[in-house]
Amino acid sequence: MGKRSIIPYGPQHPVLPEPIHIDLVIEDERIIEAIPSVGFIHRGLESLVDKRDFNQLVYVVERTCGICSFQHGMGYCEAVESVFGVEIPDRAKFLRTIWSEMSRIHSHLLWLGLLADGFGYENLFYQCWRIRERVLDLIELTTGGRVIFSVNKIGGVLKDIPEDQLRHILSELDAIEADLNVIKKTFIEDYTVQSRLRGIGILTREQAHDLGCAGPVARASGIKADMRKRGYDAYPHLDFEPIVSNAGDSYARCYCRLMEVFQSIDLIRQAIGKIPGESDLSVAIKGNPDGEAFFRCEQPRGEAVYYVKGSGKTFLDRFRVRTPTFANLPGLCEMLAGAELSDVGLLVITIDPCISCTER
Amino acid sequence: MANIKRSPWLLHYDGSSCNGCDIEVLACLTPVYDAERFGVMNTGDPMQADILLITGGINTQNQEVVKQLYDQMPRPKVVCAVGVCACTGGVFKDCYNILGGADTVIPVDIYVPGCAARPQAIIDGIVQAVELFQKRSEEHDALVKNKGKEAS
Numbered sequence: 001m002g003k004r005s006i007i008p009y010g011p012q013h014p015v016l017p018e019p020i021h022i023d024l025v026i027e028d029e030r031i032i033e034a035i036p037s038v039g040f041i042h043r044g045l046e047s048l049v050d051k052r053d054f055n056q057l058v059y060v061v062e063r064t065c066g067i068c069s070f071q072h073g074m075g076y077c078e079a080v081e082s083v084f085g086v087e088i089p090d091r092a093k094f095l096r097t098i099w100s101e102m103s104r105i106h107s108h109l110l111w112l113g114l115l116a117d118g119f120g121y122e123n124l125f126y127q128c129w130r131i132r133e134r135v136l137d138l139i140e141l142t143t144g145g146r147v148i149f150s151v152n153k154i155g156g157v158l159k160d161i162p163e164d165q166l167r168h169i170l171s172e173l174d175a176i177e178a179d180l181n182v183i184k185k186t187f188i189e190d191y192t193v194q195s196r197l198r199g200i201g202i203l204t205r206e207q208a209h210d211l212g213c214a215g216p217v218a219r220a221s222g223i224k225a226d227m228r229k230r231g232y233d234a235y236p237h238l239d240f241e242p243i244v245s246n247a248g249d250s251y252a253r254c255y256c257r258l259m260e261v262f263q264s265i266d267l268i269r270q271a272i273g274k275i276p277g278e279s280d281l282s283v284a285i286k287g288n289p290d291g292e293a294f295f296r297c298e299q300p301r302g303e304a305v306y307y308v309k310g311s312g313k314t315f316l317d318r319f320r321v322r323t324p325t326f327a328n329l330p331g332l333c334e335m336l337a338g339a340e341l342s343d344v345g346l347l348v349i350t351i352d353p354c355i356s357c358t359e360r
Numbered sequence: 361m362a363n364i365k366r367s368p369w370l371l372h373y374d375g376s377s378c379n380g381c382d383i384e385v386l387a388c389l390t391p392v393y394d395a396e397r398f399g400v401m402n403t404g405d406p407m408q409a410d411i412l413l414i415t416g417g418i419n420t421q422n423q424e425v426v427k428q429l430y431d432q433m434p435r436p437k438v439v440c441a442v443g444v445c446a447c448t449g450g451v452f453k454d455c456y457n458i459l460g461g462a463d464t465v466i467p468v469d470i471y472v473p474g475c476a477a478r479p480q481a482i483i484d485g486i487v488q489a490v491e492l493f494q495k496r497s498e499e500h501d502a503l504v505k506n507k508g509k510e511a512s
Contacts, residue, residue, distance in 0.1 A: 011425055018374050018382065019422065039421045041376040044455040051454045063451050066380025066476055110383060113390075129390035136387075147380045147476045356379040 004032070009344060011040050018355040020348070026341055034336035036329060038359055045360040046319050053314040054080060054289055059150055064321065065357040066147045067110065068299045070103045072357075073152040075306040076319070078232065079295035080154050083310060086283050090234075092156040094275040097234040098169075099143070099151065101264040101271070105176075106135045107300035108257045108264075111352045112187065115254060118346045119196040124186055131179045138172055141165060156282025166272050173265050180261060187258055197251035201335035201347045204248055211334060214327040215302020216260065217351050220245050220252035227298035238270045250350045257352070288312050299324055301352050323357035367399040368438075368493045370486070371409030373429055375462060376452070377416025380476030381443035385413055388486070393479045395486050406432040411489045412439045413482075414468075417449045417458045423465050430466040436496035438489045440470040443477045450475060 004027050011019030019040040025033040048060050062073035074096055081088060113128030136146050142161050143149035151158045161169070187193060203213070208221035218225050219242055226242035228235045243259045245252035289310030296305050302324030309318040328351040335347050374382050388395040389402050396402075403409050406429045418426060430439070441462045444450035448461045462468050469492055472485035 011422070018379065019425070040419075040425065041374065041416065042419060042421060042457050043376050043417070043452045044457040045452065047456055048452075048454060060451055063378045063380070063475070066378045066383060069378070069380065126391050129387065130392060133387070133390075133392040145476075146478065147383060148378075354379065356374075356377065 003027070007341070018353065020353065020355050022336070022344075022348075024336070024341070024344065029341045031336050031339050031341060031344070034333045036333060038329075038355065040359070041356050042359040046321070049316045049319045051315075054308075054310065054316050055154060057316065057319065058152055058154065061319070061321070062148055062150055062152070064323075064360055065354050067107050067354060068103055068301065068304075068357070069148045070099050070152070071297060071299045071304065072321070073150065074100065074233075075295050075297045075304055075321070076308070077152045077154050078297070079293045079306040079308045080289055080310075082293040082295065083289040083291045083308060084154075084285055084287075086155060086285065088156045088283060089280050090276045091160075091279050092281050094234045094271050095157050095159075095161060095281070096152070097238070097271050098161065098268055098275075099139070099149070100233070101268045102135055102139055104264045104300045105261050106132050106139070107352075108261045109135065111257055111300075111349075112183070112254070112261075114349050115346070116187075118349045119193060121186070121193070124183060127179075127183050131176060131183070134172060134176050134179075138169055141168070153282060155285045156280070158281070160278065160281055166275070170269065170272060173268060177262070177265055180265075184258060187254060194251065196346070197254055198247075198249060200250045200343055201339060201350060202247075202249045203331055203335055205246070207334055208248065208331060211330040212327050213302075213331040214324040215299070215352075216253055216256045217302065217328045217331055219243060220256045221248040222246040225303070227296050227303045230296065232295075232297060234271055234274070237274055238267050240267055240270075250346065253350045288314050289316065292318075301325055301354055301357070302327060304357075321357075321360070323354065323360075325351070325354045325358040328353075329358070366494065366497060367401060368410035368490055369401050369403045369408055370411050370413055371403055371406050371429070371433070372413045372415070373426065375414055375416030375422055375426060375446060376419045376458065377443060377445055378476075381415035381445070381474075381482075384476050384479055385415065385442060385482060388479045388482045393483060395483050398483075398487055398490055400486060400490060407434070409433050410437055410493055411486070412437065412466075413442050413486075414439065414446050414462045414466075415442045417445045417452055417461060418464050419457045419459060421457075423459065426462070427465050436493065436500045438470070438493045438496065439466055439468045440472060440485045440489045441468045442472045442482055442485060444473055444475045447471045447473060 116124035292309035
């Protein structure tokens with residue numbers, strides 16, 4: 001039995017892209033307990049419902065997080081749309097699906113890069129980010145923005161993707177897939193990567209279920225939970241199965257996210273194949289929202305829940321978002337307990353923390 | 361840029377940004393934009409940093425952290441506020457927990473606009489910061505030299 005000591009980790013730390021503070025209670029080199037404390041990026045975004053009307057709030061909600069900004073805007077819009085009881089045009093649904101999947105690809109590639117940096121493969125990190133730039137170019141081509149592309153509005157979308165751009169997306173996707181196949185080999189087969197990830201930070205199916213983990217963290221522990229299967233937007237028309245792994249370790253989480261990039265490429269191809277012809281991109285909204293609604297969608301990091309409540313005024317009464325990282329933090333503390341001190345950086349990365357979302 | 365003699369090191373801190381500017385700062389350091397060709401290097405240690413890139417506004421929780429980071433950096437130092445939130449508070453200015461831009465707690469030299477700031481804009485900010493750092497370190501050297509003369 002060694003001496004117990006507490007190591008503060010963060011908020012500013014070389015491996016952390018974002019500030020989070022964790023107190024690590026260690027005994028020799030082994031972690032006994034991890035106590036997170038958050039709030040460094042809390043802005044009070046939800047309180048802006050008093051100051052921005054429900055149309056302006058779309059642009060605020062998009063800035064909940066810069067990585068999954070599209071899905072935040074989309075989730076909020078769909079929640080308000082269901083308060084109004086309107087159905088958006090089919091083409092807008094497909095466009096939202098295409099942009100959602102593009103954000104998923106760029107988010108997962110970003111994460112794969114950070115993971116590679118976490119286990120010391122700097123070149124792999126740069127390769128991931130190089131491929132990610134191709135996706136960002138596609139996003140910039142179709143929307144005009146790189147990370148925050150305000151194309152959602154309540155009742156539909158603001159921009160269309162013309163036929164020639166859709167063809168360009170398809171040809172770019174082929175190139176991206178070819179690039180991905182090269183890095184996939186390293187992530188899946190490399191001996192060093194495996195020795196660094198296999199068996200590290202195991203979260204069993206029961207633990208993941210009891211702690212309410214979401215997204216790839218839950219799927220890597222064998223829980224077949226994917227909100228896209230709930231069938232919003234164009235997903236009922238697309239053919240896919242959630243990617244599940246049963247190992248529950250860091251390698252499984254890496255595998256799930258890597259395979260989801262390929263899945264997203266496939267989904268974009270399917271969506272472009274089935275997209276209906278050019279039509280209106282939005283439906284007109286009359287009056288103010290009156291009532292409340294929930295909307296659940298699958299973000300790159302897992303399930304996000306949006307809640308809006310309005311009472312016939314231009315300003316909403318309440319807006320609330322439950323983000324996936326918030327659901328995954330208890331899982332992270334469970335993983336950290338019993339881990340080696342040197343694996344902490346890697347384990348924090350494997351849940352793909354998005355602190356900006358969590359603290360808003 | 362022609363007569364840059366030193367290679368300043370960058371420290372990036374995420375104030376209370378939405379991540380949009382942070383990933384663009386990181387994108388700047390990756391092959392497509394590669395800000396490191398200007399002689400800068402990304403570091404995680406404030407004690408070794410010369411240029412602080414700060415994204416996001418200041419809130420009640422992180423103001424001490426930002427002050428502390430700034431104080432830990434050796435002189436001369438340059439602060440570059442990246443993104444509209446770090447400049448003024450941006451879209452979150454009216455939030456109850458946001459005190460304002462980065463200049464509410466530390467002196468900011470260079471303001472990079474944009475939501476999210478584009479990599480080109482960030483690189484422009486970095487280049488200006490490098491030039492300013494060069495100027496300041498020359499002034500600093502002269503000051504140290506004079507002080508040495510006075511002492512002897």
